[in-house]
Amino acid sequence: MIASAPATATAVELAGELGLPRELVAWNLKRFRRAGGWYCVLKLPPCTECGEPVVGPPKQITHLACVPAREARWVRVKRQQLKATLSPEALAERRDWEREGCKRYYHGLPPERQAVLFAKWHATGQRDYEITREVARQPPRPLDGR
Numbered sequence: 591m592i593a594s595a596p597a598t599a600t601a602v603e604l605a606g607e608l609g610l611p612r613e614l615v616a617w618n619l620k621r622f623r624r625a626g627g628w629y630c631v632l633k634l635p636p637c638t639e640c641g642e643p644v645v646g647p648p649k650q651i652t653h654l655a656c657v658p659a660r661e662a663r664w665v666r667v668k669r670q671q672l673k674a675t676l677s678p679e680a681l682a683e684r685r686d687w688e689r690e691g692c693k694r695y696y697h698g699l700p701p702e703r704q705a706v707l708f709a710k711w712h713a714t715g716q717r718d719y720e721i722t723r724e725v726a727r728q729p730p731r732p733l734d735g736r
């Protein structure tokens with residue numbers, strides 16, 4: 591209403607029509623008239639993962655498609671922090687604890703889901719095996735990178 595007010599409208603008239611404080615209406619009316627109409631600042635923050643601009647709600651700073659990558663990064667960072675701060679014994683203890691948790695989770699799943707997960711891990715293992723074989727066939731490179 592304030593933004594679409596005719597150029598002849600005064601803050602007092604508009605405040606009366608809107609039932610709002612005159613100072614507030616006057617401040618906004620002045621803002622709109624100085625800016626030449628309705629405006630808002632357009633911000634396109636870079637995505638936290640891919641760096642491309644994010645178009646969406648103001649608080650969205652990651653593309654929806656990049657959310658899994660962000661979560662994976664958080665896990666990596668958390669793991670690096672643990673590796674840097676925990677003793678080797680505490681790390682081994684934590685690994686054992688995580689492995690037990692995975693085993694409990696896996697054995698609690700229905701057989702169909704277990705089969706799906708197993709097939710997925712098998713496919714990943716096969717893929718990694720082929721990559722490893724391909725790298726192993728390459729002639730050795732010097733360790734210092736020359």
Ligand SMILES: [Zn+2]
Nearest residue numbers: 637640653656
């Ligand atoms: Zn992204």
